[in-house]
Amino acid sequence: MRLFVALVTTFAASSALLLAQDEEPPPNFILIYCDDLGYGDVGCFGSEKHRTPRIDSLATEGMRLTSFYSTSGVCTPSRSSLMTGCYPRRVNMHQSAQGEWVLFPVARKGLNPGEITVAEVLRSRGYATACVGKWHLGDQPPFLPTRQGFQSYLGIPYSNDMGARQRKKNPPLPLMRDERVIDAPVKQDTLTKRYTDEAIRFITENRERPFFLYLPHTFPHLPLYASESFLGKSANGRYGDSVEEIDWSTGRILDKLTELKLDRRTVVMFASDNGAASRAGGSNAPLRGHKGSTWEGGMRVPCVVRWPGVVPAGVECDAVTSTIDVLPTFAAISGAQAPTDRVIDGKDISPLLRGDSGAVSPHGAFFYYFKDQLQAVRHGRWKLHLARTEKKKELPVRLYDLDRDIAESTDVAAAHPDVVARIQALAEGCRGDLGDRGLRGAHQRPAGIMEDPGQLTLLGR
Template sequence: MPTARLARFVLLLCGLLLIVGTRASAAEQKPNIVFILIDDLGWSDLGCYGNTFVETPHVDRLAQQGVRFTDFYAAGAVCSPTRASIQSGQYQARLGITDFIPGHWRPFEKLIVPEVTGQLPLDIVTPAEVLQGAGYRTGYFGKWHLGGRDHNPDKQGYGTTVVTGGRHFAPRFRTTPRVDIEDGTYLADFLTDQTVDFIEENREEPFFVFLSHYAVHIPLEAKPQTVAKYEDKPKPEAGINNPTYAAMIEHVDDSVGRIMAKLDELDLAENTLLVFTSDNGGLRQTYTGTGPIVTSNAPLRGEKGELYEGGIRVPLIVRWPGVAPQGAVCDEPTISIDFWPTFAEAAGAQLSQHQTIDGLSLLPVLRDPQASLDREAIYFHYPHYHHNRPASAIRAGDWKLIEYFETGNVELFNLEQDISESRNVAGQRPERVVRLKRQLAQWRDSVDAKMPRPNPKHDPERADEWWSRRTRKPLAK
């Protein structure tokens, strides 16, 4: 073979080998993981879940590029329990974090409810600790609500952290560690800045970043120009029609758009597992019955702070190019304890030395959204007074049973036929009630769920008084 032709052949062969090697290397890469948690976002608050008032183009585009889950549940009806479930992979009843920390208190009600564990135990192995062991850089930005400084995310495997608390505009929110912030800065923008900076700085290594927004939690606060847009927009008769709340949702949608743009800019999107969800259902109105009407979770019944679907069924969208099909919908019941094993499996992390994991990896339903997971039921335990009475619940297939602890009464719903939980069919299905009650009780025993007990100081005339666990005094109405 002539020398020139031989040289061209060698160059061509080397090029082919380089392409094959590059593709093999890309296939073996650990995916980056970006987890975006919104606070109090309801199931029907987004355009891709049927909302026609609020504008969420970036989240809607994310749904078009990934898998949208219709039957995904926050493990808790309020924030701290769900956050504990995400960080532990366990039902939060195992940890005693069954209400927000430090929890509600009604000292004259029929039942004394369990006191809440005040922090995520440091011996819990979080996803960040698992992923650090697999070579990941880790970051956490935003609300934590799982304990004070000695139990912050920097003590739980998150290498770069800024924990925030307070309200939505500087200087009315605080940061740990302290960061100088210009007055008037919107918290959602600040947290997004931190997150995109983390992605930029760690783009050469696999990373796991947890963006934990405080929006759309009350107090309702948003940028005036966005509020004005929704004040001028024709309002639907039902659903979201609070202009400030709609503006807050748009602000977190903008946050998602900025993160998607940064991943595109750095050519990281194709190798990034991006998750968007909420910590509990939407809030209609504060538990004291005062303040503005915030939202509606219709067609779901109920709201944050109760075990009807409106309190626990929330949006979940997952984008993972090359793994999760674009524009797919998954109807399989899933729950926030499933994130821990999902992230561990995606990263190829070793699991044998870690704590009991109650969740299941979502990878089977990400690869095939029509697949099923191998479990009989998912469970909920909220033995506290809030928007409803202390209760537990079980969902097994299309059936859901709620058991109330004051009376022992139960409600049974077929969610396939009655997503609004408007028809209690317990009286028509006594055998199913017995079976599900038994299954729920066995689960409570298995996780050592703390139960309420009779209150010797019960006073019907004062039963509706709310007291502060911090001050040990009544809350002003």
């Protein structure tokens, strides 16, 4: 919303004055977001291959969210939800303008600048904001992080496999500082360290004011890279090397918070954009499926939240939560106002994070989309895969009791026709709201479109 963006600077200045007068300033937020990290890829979620002591310490000192969902099995749609609090179809980011499952370089499409991101919400409360890492919500100037609420940006604008060799029109893989390419092709084995150094610089420079750091790592998305200090050191090849370097990065950030005495007033959230791919060493165990699917392994992701003194330590929460909940939750915790002029699908889950007695999932249903197709619905303990045609094969409805069968191995639809009917009714309501395949939803909003997109190069557009 242009009016919202225009008011941010003025409101932020007045908010800073108010914050100076408050006895307890709102907490900082650090959101560490991995690319294609599987449910079973870190120690606190069962990995026996990867050494992740610093990520595991977040679980020891905080809360594991064991039914935390991305809204998509792939990058662009999932990130649109994280930023806006909405299902991808709500903001028309469920697929590219050409119908592909993610955005590619020189894309016409991007996150509409009229959407209100979590960064914009927090800036209205006086927060400093930075994005460090992979963006993947549009590579044209109107769609870049610096136009979506982030005051600074360092990172690659899309996936690390989208360099000049992938497609003819792709430029060399660019590393950007704000809206300028500073290195191309970027040396990928330096990325995790460069991101970490930038994150620590931002934290240090903003230690006297509330800040929001969004750190979307490039890895372990393919192709896999790790710096010399980590290459060949894990028990799981380059995949494990990249994961263990992310753990090191997390540790450096946590140590800096402790050094600056910011740890007790900083919310640290660690998650992944979707499940691990079906190759290269990632694990979604004990879940079925992988990246790109609507099985649990494609969309249920590891998530840990630490906030000493507020989030109880060493506990597990199995309530259904999602990336769409980040915006309304951060808004509630910070005292900011979430958007009220549009539909926001996410809910404030801070009662769950605090461990409040009687707190339950705010979601009566969670909807699993693949591109433009609604494929499954979760309702409490039940998950219904809807009937559909896939690769010329007719797939019937299939019902799973996730409390007893997290691996989705036993279809119990025949034994629970009432549950099937109830969830099918929820699916119909979703279709009317968000759409399904060629059916447009009543409350969808347009994505941004650039009619004449250009390449991001060292020489500019």
